[in-house]
Amino acid sequence: MTPKRAEHIALGLMVSGAFLALAILLFIIAVIMIKGLPHVTLRFLLDNPMDMGRAGGIFSTIVSTIYLLVVSLIIAIPLGVGTAIYLTEYTVEGKVTKIIRFGTECLAGVPSIILGLFGFILFVVKMGFSWCVLSGGISLAIMILPVIIRTSEEAIKAVPQSYRDVNEVLGGSKWQGVIRLVLPNAAPGILTGIILSVGRGIGETAVVIFTLGTSLRTPFSIFDSGRSMAVHFYILAQEGISMKNAYATAAVLVFSILIINIFSYYMMHRFVKGRT
C-alpha cells in the first residue's frame, strides 16, 4: 500500500467516524423532537400529571426539576467557586492543591448510582430528611461540584495577573482584588460552568430517583418529595405508561438541554472574545 493510499483510507476513516458521531447526535435530537414536540402544548406544560402520567401534563415535574436545581446550585456555587478561588488566589501549587485536585477528579468520576446510594443512606435514611428536595439538592450539588470547580478555576486563571498587581499597588487587600476585579472578570466563565452543570442536573436520573423520590405532587417545602422531569420520563418509558407523554417529556428535556448548551457556548465565546 502506498503512503498516498494509506493517507486516503485513513482520512476516509476519520471523516466517517466524525460524521457517524454527528449523525448519532442529529438522529437523537431529530427523533425526540419529531415524535415529542407535537404533543408539547401549553396545556401539557401547565397541567399536572394525571393517572400516573398517562394523562395530563408535566407541570409538577417541571417545578420539581427547577426547585431541585436551584437548591443544588445554592449549595454548589459557593463551594465550587470558593474552591476555585482558594486554588488560584490563596495558595501556591503544592501538596495541598494536588490533594484537592485529585479529590475533585475522583469525585467527578464517582458514578451517579453511588451518589444516589450515598444520598439515600445519609440524607433520606440516617438524617431522616426522607425523599425530598433537600436530600436531592445536596446529592446533586455534590455531583455538579467538580464541574463548577473546574470551570471556575479556568475562568479565574484567565483573569490577567496584572489586574491583581494593580489592586495590590493601589493598596488593595487580596480579598478586595478577588471581589472587585477577579470575580467580576471571571463571571462569564463561571456562569458558563454553572449553565453546563444545570444541563447535567436536568438530565440526571440515578441520583435524583433515590433522593428526591418519585412523588408526583408539586413540592413546596424543601422537605417535600417530588419527581424530576428526567425521572418522570424514565418511569413513563420504562413502565410503558404512555409513549406519547414519554416522548413529549423527552422533547421538553432535550429542548431545554439544547437551549442551555447553546447559551453556554455563546457565553463562552463572548467570554473568549472579551479577553483578547
Next chain:
Amino acid sequence: MPEPLIKARNVSLEADGKPILKDISLDIFRNEIFGIMGPAGGGKTSFLRLVNHTFRGSNVKIEGRLHVLGEDVLSDEVNPTPLRRKVSMVFATPVVLPMSIFENLVYGLRIQGIRDKSRLREAAERGLKAAILWDEVRDRLDKPAQKLSGGQQQRLCIARAMALSPDVLLLDEPTSGLDPISTFRIEEALKELKKRHTIVLVSNNTKQIARVSDRCAFFLMGELIETGKTSQMFTVPREKKTDDYIAGRFG
C-alpha cells in the same frame, strides 16, 4: 543634609537560591526624580518591589535595612496597605482595568471605602491633571478606559496612582512601549510632579534618565555600580562600567 525618604543600607535579596540584589545602599530625597538605569535583569524592578513591599517569590531571603518614609519595610511588622497608598507604583506595560476611566482613577479610593462623590471626583481630577491627561479625557470619564491609546493608558495609570496623593511614585519603565510624543508628555508630567512628590524612575533608556532625573543609580547584575548626581554621572562617571553603559558599549 535632609533625612532621605528612602534609605537603603546593605540590602541584599535572594529568591529561589538566586541572588537578585547584592548589598545595595542608596538614598533618595524629597522632591527629586531619582533615576535607576541598567541592563535587563539587573534587579531594578525587584528593587522597586521591595520599596512598596510587593516583591513575591519562593524562598525569598532578604538582608539589610530599607527605610521608606521612616518605616522599615523589610520588617514583618510593616502594614503594606497604608505604605502602598503613600508609595504608589506604575508598571512598564499600562494596565487599565476593564472599567470606565473614572472608575479606574478612583479604584484606590474605593478600596479604602470612600464613597463620597465629591471626594472621588476631586481625586480623579487631581490625578488626571497631575498626569497631564485632564484636557484629553475630561468629557469622557464614563467611557471604557481600554478605548484610550497606549500613551493615554500609561498616563491614566500614572493618574490613577496620583489620585491617591502618594508621597513617592515608583515608575517602572513607564515609556518603554510608547511613541516619542507620549514619552515627551509623560516626561513633562514628571517634571511637574516632582515639585510636590518624589519620583523613582526606572528606565533602560539612558537618555531619558539624563533628561529628567536629578540623581541616578546604575544597577548591573544586582549590584549598585554607581550613584550620584545625574550631571556628574553622565559627564565624569567614577566607574568604567558606568561609562561603558552610558556610551552604549553594552546592555
Next chain:
Amino acid sequence: MPATAADIRKKEKIIQRVFLIIAFSSLFSLFLIALFIFIEGFPMIMKVGLKDFLLSTRWSPTRGHYGIFAMIVSSFWVTIGALLFGGPLGLMCSIFLVEFASARWRAIIKPALELLAGIPSVVYGFLGVVYLVPLVRDYLGGPGLSLLTSCIILGIMILPTVISISVDALVAVPNSYREAAFSLGGTRWQTTYMVTVHAAKSGIITALVLGMGRAVGETMAVIMISGNALKIPTSILDPIRTMTSNIALEMGYASGMHRQALFATGIVLFFFVMALNTIATLFARRKAIK
C-alpha cells in the same frame, strides 16, 4: 478604620482559612461517600464472606444468597465492549478534529459532540430500546435487550469523555513535532500516526480509561437496554445485569441484609471506578512530567 498591620494580616488569614475549608468540600464529600457506602455495605461482606460475595453466581436475597459474580462479569464485559465501540470512534473523531478538520468544521463538530454529553442517559436508553433493540433482535437474534446493545449505547455515551480528553492531548503536542516529521517527507497521516498520536499517547490512554470509568458506572441506560437477566452471559446477544443496574433495580424495595448487599455491591463498584481513576491520573501525570 485605622487597621494595624496585625489586624489586616489576621483578617486575610481568616479569609484564607475559610477558603481552605471550602476547598476541602469535594474531598470531604468523597470521604463521606466512601465512608457511608462502607458503613452500610462492609458488615454484610464480613458476614457472607468476601469469597462468597464476589465469586458466587447465586444472587437470591430472599433465600439468603448474595453472590454478585455474574454482575461483576457483566459489568466487566459491558465496559470492555463500550471501549471497543466508543474508543476507536472517539479517537477517529478527535484525530479528525485536531489534525484534519478545517477551523470551520471544527467550530461545528466540537460543540456538537459536547452536546452528546448533555443528552440524559435515560434518553439514550430509551432510544436504544426503541430503535437499536429491534434491529439486533431481527437481524442477529436473541431478545435484543443484550450485552451487544448495551455496549453500543454505552460506546456512544462515552464518546464525549474520550473525545474531549484526547483532543486536549492531541492539541498539546507541539507543532514543531509535526513540522519536523513533515520536513522529513512524511505524509500527513504518517505524521499523525507515527508522531502526533505517539506523542499524545498517555493523554489518549487517560481518555480511554476515563471513558471506561464512565461506562462501568452508567446505570439508567443500562437498566433499560440490557435485559437485566441474572446470569453470566455466554454470548454477546445474551441479556445481562450489571452491578449498577442491580443496585438501581432492587434499591426501591430492598431492606435489611438485602439493602446492605446492594451497598456492598456499591463498594465493589467504587473500587473499580477509583482504580480506573487512579490509573488515569497516573497516565495524566506521566504526561505532565515529560
